[in-house]
Amino acid sequence: LSTAEEGQLRSPDRFTASYVLEGPTSEAPAKARALAVEQSIEFPPELVTDRTVRDRALGRVESVREIGEHLALARLSFGVDTIGFELPQLLQILFGNCSMYPWVRLVGFDLSEELLAPFRGPRYGVSGVRNLTGAGNNRPLLATALKPMGLTPTALARMAATLASDGIDLIKDDQSLADQSFAQFRERVKSCAQAVAEANSQTGRQSLYLPSMNAPADEIRDRAVMAKELGAGGLLVCPGLSGYDTMRVLAADDEIGLPIMAHPTFLGSLVAGRDHGIDHGIVFGTLMRLAGADVTAFPNYGGRFSFPPEACRQIAECSTVPLGNLAAILPAPGGGMTVDRVNEILDFYGNDCAILIGGALHRGDLGANVRLLRDAVDIWSDRSAQP
Amino acid sequence: LSTAEEGQLRSPDRFTASYVLEGPTSEAPAKARALAVEQSIEFPPELVTDRTVRDRALGRVESVREIGEHLALARLSFGVDTIGFELPQLLQILFGNCSMYPWVRLVGFDLSEELLAPFRGPRYGVSGVRNLTGAGNNRPLLATALKPMGLTPTALARMAATLASDGIDLIKDDQSLADQSFAQFRERVKSCAQAVAEANSQTGRQSLYLPSMNAPADEIRDRAVMAKELGAGGLLVCPGLSGYDTMRVLAADDEIGLPIMAHPTFLGSLVAGRDHGIDHGIVFGTLMRLAGADVTAFPNYGGRFSFPPEACRQIAECSTVPLGNLAAILPAPGGGMTVDRVNEILDFYGNDCAILIGGALHRGDLGANVRLLRDAVDIWSDRSAQP
Numbered sequence: 180l181s182t183a184e185e186g187q188l189r190s191p192d193r194f195t196a197s198y199v200l201e202g203p204t205s206e207a208p209a210k211a212r213a214l215a216v217e218q219s220i221e222f223p224p225e226l227v228t229d230r231t232v233r234d235r236a237l238g239r240v241e242s243v244r245e246i247g248e249h250l251a252l253a254r255l256s257f258g259v260d261t262i263g264f265e266l267p268q269l270l271q272i273l274f275g276n277c278s279m280y281p282w283v284r285l286v287g288f289d290l291s292e293e294l295l296a297p298f299r300g301p302r303y304g305v306s307g308v309r310n311l312t313g314a315g316n317n318r319p320l321l322a323t324a325l326k327p328m329g330l331t332p333t334a335l336a337r338m339a340a341t342l343a344s345d346g347i348d349l350i351k352d353d354q355s356l357a358d359q360s361f362a363q364f365r366e367r368v369k370s371c372a373q374a375v376a377e378a379n380s381q382t383g384r385q386s387l388y389l390p391s392m393n394a395p396a397d398e399i400r401d402r403a404v405m406a407k408e409l410g411a412g413g414l415l416v417c418p419g420l421s422g423y424d425t426m427r428v429l430a431a432d433d434e435i436g437l438p439i440m441a442h443p444t445f446l447g448s449l450v451a452g453r454d455h456g457i458d459h460g461i462v463f464g465t466l467m468r469l470a471g472a473d474v475t476a477f478p479n480y481g482g483r484f485s486f487p488p489e490a491c492r493q494i495a496e497c498s499t500v501p502l503g504n505l506a507a508i509l510p511a512p513g514g515g516m517t518v519d520r521v522n523e524i525l526d527f528y529g530n531d532c533a534i535l536i537g538g539a540l541h542r543g544d545l546g547a548n549v550r551l552l553r554d555a556v557d558i559w560s561d562r563s564a565q566p
Numbered sequence: 567l568s569t570a571e572e573g574q575l576r577s578p579d580r581f582t583a584s585y586v587l588e589g590p591t592s593e594a595p596a597k598a599r600a601l602a603v604e605q606s607i608e609f610p611p612e613l614v615t616d617r618t619v620r621d622r623a624l625g626r627v628e629s630v631r632e633i634g635e636h637l638a639l640a641r642l643s644f645g646v647d648t649i650g651f652e653l654p655q656l657l658q659i660l661f662g663n664c665s666m667y668p669w670v671r672l673v674g675f676d677l678s679e680e681l682l683a684p685f686r687g688p689r690y691g692v693s694g695v696r697n698l699t700g701a702g703n704n705r706p707l708l709a710t711a712l713k714p715m716g717l718t719p720t721a722l723a724r725m726a727a728t729l730a731s732d733g734i735d736l737i738k739d740d741q742s743l744a745d746q747s748f749a750q751f752r753e754r755v756k757s758c759a760q761a762v763a764e765a766n767s768q769t770g771r772q773s774l775y776l777p778s779m780n781a782p783a784d785e786i787r788d789r790a791v792m793a794k795e796l797g798a799g800g801l802l803v804c805p806g807l808s809g810y811d812t813m814r815v816l817a818a819d820d821e822i823g824l825p826i827m828a829h830p831t832f833l834g835s836l837v838a839g840r841d842h843g844i845d846h847g848i849v850f851g852t853l854m855r856l857a858g859a860d861v862t863a864f865p866n867y868g869g870r871f872s873f874p875p876e877a878c879r880q881i882a883e884c885s886t887v888p889l890g891n892l893a894a895i896l897p898a899p900g901g902g903m904t905v906d907r908v909n910e911i912l913d914f915y916g917n918d919c920a921i922l923i924g925g926a927l928h929r930g931d932l933g934a935n936v937r938l939l940r941d942a943v944d945i946w947s948d949r950s951a952q953p
Contacts, residue, residue: 213870217870219714219715219742220713220714220715220716220742221711221713221714221715221740221742221924221925222713222714222924222925222928223925223928223929226925226928226929227714227716229716229717229721231716232714232716232717233716235716235748236714236715236716236748237714237716260746260747260748261715261716261742261746262746263744263745263746263747265744265745265780265781265782266782267744267780267781267782267783267804267807267808268742268744268746268780270807270832271741271742271744271780271804271807271831271832272742274832275741275742275804275806275807275831275832276830276831276834276871277834278806278831278832278833278834278835278838279830279833279834279837279838279865279871279872279873279901280834280838280871280872281838281839281872324608326607326608326609327606327607327608327609327614327619327623327624328606328607328608328623328648329607329614329616329618329619329620329622329623329624329648330616330619334616353608354658354662355606355607355608355648355655355658355659355662357650357652357654357655357658358650358652359647359648359649359650359655360647360650361622361623361647393652393654393655393658394652394654395652395653395654395811395814395815396654396783396808396809396811396812396814396815397815417654417658417662419662419665420654420657420658420662420809420811421654421783421809421811422783422807422808422809422812424782424783424807424808425783425809425812427782427783428782428783428784443663443666444658444662444663444665445657445658445661445662445665446665446666447663447664447665447666447667448665448835448836448838448839448842448843448844449835450666451665451666451667451668451835451839451842451843452668452835452838452839452842455835455838455839456835456838457835478666483600483604484663484666484667485666485667485668486666514666537608537609538608538609538610538613541609541610541613542610542613
């Protein structure tokens with residue numbers, strides 16, 4: 180089935196992307212050729228008479244091989260020049276029109292140094308977020324969300340105070356907090372940032388408050404700047420709502436300069452299909468890093484959602500594997516986690532993660548539950564520090 | 567199975583959304599309840615002691631009924647106040663976190679007058695685009711794309727001149743045209759806009775050139791303004807890459823004031839699953855209108871993609887069905903269409919559409935093919951105008 184040897188391609192002018200193609204493997208080579216055209220020139224290749232255009236812009240099938248029943252792996256290459264160093268166009272080439280094919284899943288891509296160079300990526304990354312929170316290097320971070328939506332700024336700030344006092348490092352707004360009448364953005368952010376600052380001044384810790392950037396496209400930067408001015412310690416950004424590139428812009432903005440936690444809302448359809456979409460590690464790991472997230476929140480296995488452990492493993496790996504000069508970022512597994520699962524979760528993700536527990540902390544006394552969580556994390560950390 | 571009668575809900579404080587739930591129907595009521603929580607407060611409802619918060623923010627199951635084997639229809643309602651009149655938050659409530667459930671598909675929603683009021687929607691709509699193109703009311707519009715990516719601005723402009731001279735109404739950039747070195751945005755838009763203007767001055771027609779807004783988030787408005795200044799007649803916007811709300815902002819911007827064609831790239835995963843995602847009509851019809859598109863391009867049935875005829879019918883219906891005060895918009899079926907299918911396509915969509923044919927026009931003489939297309943559309947229009 181193979182039309183070329185894998186690993187053969189080392190042209191500086193091209194980068195590769197790998198797709199799993201579902202369906203009879205006898206049809207895979209033709210599908211791969213169609214995909215290479217669809218993701219590049221979208222034009223009958225035989226009608227492109229200009230050799231320069233073909234060489235520059237037409238996608239190529241580098242290899243196709245059977246990897247299972249009704250499954251083939253196709254490796255395509257595309258011209259580096261077709262990206263123009265812009266993230267939206269990278270997404271468009273990798274999975275734009277083919278998002279409308281039910282039989283294709285993007286499972287990897289390998290950007291050249293040249294393509295990676297313009298991406299600044301995470302401003303802080305794992306070590307930067309550790310520094311900002313004062314968490315040091317020897318324990319996982321603790322994260323939670325201010326919720327439920329519907330509370331007033333006063334109630335949310337009271338909650339934020341407790342969470343900060345008792346040791347949560349990253350206190351994010353629920354992503355559903357926008358600018359609703361019952362908790363308007365400015366008042367909410369001001370109250371919560373102040374509450375966290377006061378708690379920090381008492382504990383000597385450096386909890387960060389991350390307000391939600393669930394905002395209209397023409398207001399999102401202003402809200403981020405306002406958040407910074409009001410004392411927010413970071414931002415919660417939803418690339419599914421705002422676009423990956425909006426997150427990249429917020430991350431790169433020196434006037435903002437805050438660490439970013441990415442939230443997975445509205446992105447789930449990209450990973451929900453078995454034979455369609457984009458691999459979890461790319462959606463919640465690689466692309467989040469390219470787009471400047473420092474922490475990536477996603478639903479852990481065994482919670483309210485259905486991500487399998489392998490998908491979570493992949494997200495964690497893509498968050499930290501070498502990627503040009505881009506910093507590693509913190510996976511933040513959440514989505515229905517509980518304190519009694521701390522050991523299991525940390526055994527799975529290791530030290531460099533932010534354990535994200537929301538609603539469960541509110542069963543009984545919030546402060547007491549946070550302290551239980553902190554103790555559980557500390558115990559795990561002490562134990563794992565043993566030789 | 568039903569927990570309340572459908573149609574019963576007429577509260578001005580709430581709006582409804584309907585979801586198909588896949589799986590044993592005995593589990594559907596519990597799934598519906600989980601969904602109502604997940605899409606609203608994401609918090610154990612029994613822990614919300616404040617009645618105001620529950621009333622204001624907690625989603626409710628209005629009804630659940632079996633609609634097929636392993637399929638149930640759940641109708642939920644949400645508080646109007648939880649939206650805050652912002653499109654990203656509307657998307658987040660309708661399909662944010664539940665995008666990560668493989669078993670749920672959003673099949674409808676019914677916004678209140680109050681929720682619809684702040685959305686300006688399409689600036690031009692069907693009648694506005696007809697006026698701008700001078701196409702009158704008695705024939706479908708003709709649309710095509712400048713392609714393949716890889717051509718120089720000079721070559722693209724030459725193509726645009728032919729297309730305009732021979733009668734294409736809407737000449738859009740391929741969505742893969744961004745700001746690549748071989749066809750930089752300013753030069754490309756300037757050349758193509760000028761070519762179309764010159765052709766218009768000779769024909770007396772009003773072809774519009776719509777450059778691609780496949781652009782970084784912090785440059786997209788500048789490119790739109792530049793396009794306007796350089797004489798573009800509209801914009802091609804990709805909400806899958808840039809976010810629906812970015813399109814809304816471009817549409818509402820009086821300094822730009824251009825009609826918008828929406829392109830479906832990167833949105834396909836929302837519709838690709840059978841039991842997951844969002845219905846085609848919502849993704850490519852309703853949401854496009856809410857977000858200000860005047861024309862919505864999508865892959866027609868029987869082309870390179872796999873949208874079934876029912877899905878295309880739904881897109882056309884959602885593009886034109888009454889939706890508050892929002893104008894009806896033009897469906898633009900494309901994706902591998904050919905001139906010999908004109909009658910069939912127009913019989914399906916009727917007069918108010920923009921037939922979108924790309925690569926096929928380039929087999930043989932481009933100008934001659936455009937004239938064939940125009941003739942075919944004119945013949946269909948004359949025939950369908952008969953009593």
